[in-house]
Amino acid sequence: MLMEQEQSKIKADIEVLKEELSDHQKLYDRIAQEAREKGTAQAKEEEKEISARVEDLRKVVDEQSAKLNDILDQKAKAEKSVAASERKVLRSRELVKAIQHACETFDSLDDGHEAKQAAEDAEEFLKPTVTLNLQCLDMRDLRKRYRQNEKNIEKTLEKYKSRYTTKTNMTIYRLMVIALSAELQNVLHNISYGKLEDALQDIKTITQKYYDIATDGNQNIAPTVKKFIGEIDYYFQEAVKIEYEYYVQKERAREEQRAIREQMRQEAEERRELERQRKQIEKEESKFQDQIGQLNEQMAQSQDDEKTKLLQARIEELQRQLASVSEQREKIVQLQNGKAGNVYVISNIGSFGENVFKIGMTRRLEPMDRVNELGNASVPFPFDVHSLIFSDDAVGLETKLHHMLNDQRVNKVNLRKEFFRVSLDDIEKLVEEVAPTAEFKRTALAEQYRQSLSITHVSENPASSSEDDGEEE
Incomplete structure (x- = not known):
């Protein structure tokens, strides 16, 4: 009976354990099912995100490929245009030489008839060829300015055309106008970035040359020609400046791209340093x-x-x-x-003089590390810090300050050079306006610079130094 009772109890315990095992199995199955469903949903969500990113990247690749094809097409067209322009310039140069020769030997022409005919032939020849495909015409604002300057040139030419009554003087004038136009096209064709002064000097040389040629042929027209040359010289120089502005804007765009790449490189470096810290x-x-x-x-x-x-x-x-x-x-x-960081306002009197400030941004944990790095780069003296402004959007704050001081930029082409010529009072007011709680130091210590001046003064006046030493003794 005891054995039977024990067996009955064991069977009951086994049944209980079976029930518990069944419950645990159900719980396990339910948890496994939930985990599978959750994992599947998460995997599908991640797959959607990856697919979206792949699609975005594919669109970017397609857009860049299209841009590259457009650039290649534009390059091919530009090369053809340049080749055509060069051929036109060569033809114009030969024509100019012929016109100069005609002007210099004008007295040998019979009653001005041959000179007049040469001018008419040259004028007809130049009509389809002298107009080059100028770079400035690719920009709307420059194109408008150039067209207006062209109208001013045409008005000036017409105004002085009516002042010549004799066929001989009219022929000289027409020949000079044609030659000047061809010379202007040559200067505009050869202009490049950094060569503005050379181009302006070429215009002055050309106008002076044609004034000398015209007045040598006939002194009676010298006063009128001088006045005409003075006016046309101004408009020719304006044409050169407008064409040169295209190269300035292109250089500015390139510098902006360099600035963006440099900022991205610096930000990546700062992020790596922050990660290490x-x-x-x-x-x-x-x-x-x-x-x-x-x-x-x-x-x-x-x-x-x-x-x-x-x-x-x-x-x-x-x-x-x-x-x-x-x-x-x-x-x-x-x-x-985030975009958090520090905007710094610093100066370097020894390197850049008074009232020149650099405004930049850094994400470094210790912003003075960036300031010290700038002072150790390629300047003879360290920078003085006037203000360090912490902001949740340091990039936006830096851009805002740069925009407010855009007219005071020292370098208006290379925007990576973040230097501004502004008074100490104005920069202090600006900092108070954008960051009322930021500290601003008006004093620029420039210790090493002032010590260097002191040492230079002593070395240049050894006699006074020795007298002072004697008095102290």
Whole structure:
């Protein structure tokens, strides 16, 4: 009977365990099913995101490919245009030489008839050829200015055309106008970035040359020709400046692209540095937490009240240090993930003189590292810091300040050179306007610069220095 009772009890326990096992199996199946569903949903979501990113990248590739094809087409057209222009210029140069020769030997022409005929033939020849495909005509604002300048030139030519009554003087004038137009086209064709002064000087040389040629042939028209040359010289120089503005704007666009690439490179470098600092701080946090945990265990096991107080004080000190380290870590995370950073306003009197300030931005945890780096680069003296402005959108703040001071830029072509010529009072007002709580230091110490001046003064006046030494003795 006891055995039967024991068997019955064991069977009952087995049934209970079976029920529990069944419940656990159901729970396991349910958890596994939920995990599968969740994983599948997450995988589908990630697949959608990846597909969207792939599609975006494909669109970017297609757009860039289309742009590249357009650029290649434009390049081919430009090369053809340049070749045609060069052929036209060569033909124009030969014509100019012929016209100059006609002007110099004008007295040998019979009653001006041959000269007049030569001018008419040259004028007809130049009509389809002298107009080059100028670069400035590709920009709307420059095209408008150039067309207006062309109208001014035409008005001037027509105005002076009516002042010549004899066929001989009219022929000289027409020949000179044709030759001047061809010379202007040559100058405009050969202009390039950084060669503005050379081009303007070429215009002055050309106008002076044709004035000398015309007045040598006939002194009676010298006053009128002189006045005409003076007016046409101004409009020719304007044409050169307008064409040159195209190259300035192209250079500015290239510099902007360089600035963007440099900023991206600098930001990537700063992010890498922030990541390195974050990992280092996390290690320090781990050390503090481990030390605090060990001290808590010692305090729990300690029976000595004095030792417990010491342990408690040490724990509190470590907790304060841990809080400081955690605050630094949070700041680094903020700098990494957002647009936060510091905008700096600095000057360097020894390198750039008074009232020249550099306004830049850095995401570094210690902004002075960037300022010191600039001072160690390629300037003879370190920078003085007038203001450091922390902002959640440092890039936007820097752009806003640059925009407000755009007219005071020192370098208006290379926008990477973030220097502005502005008074100390104006820059202080500007900082107060955009960041009322930011500190601003008006004093520029320029210690090394002033010490260098002092040393230079002493070396240039050794006699006065020795007299001072004698008086001290």
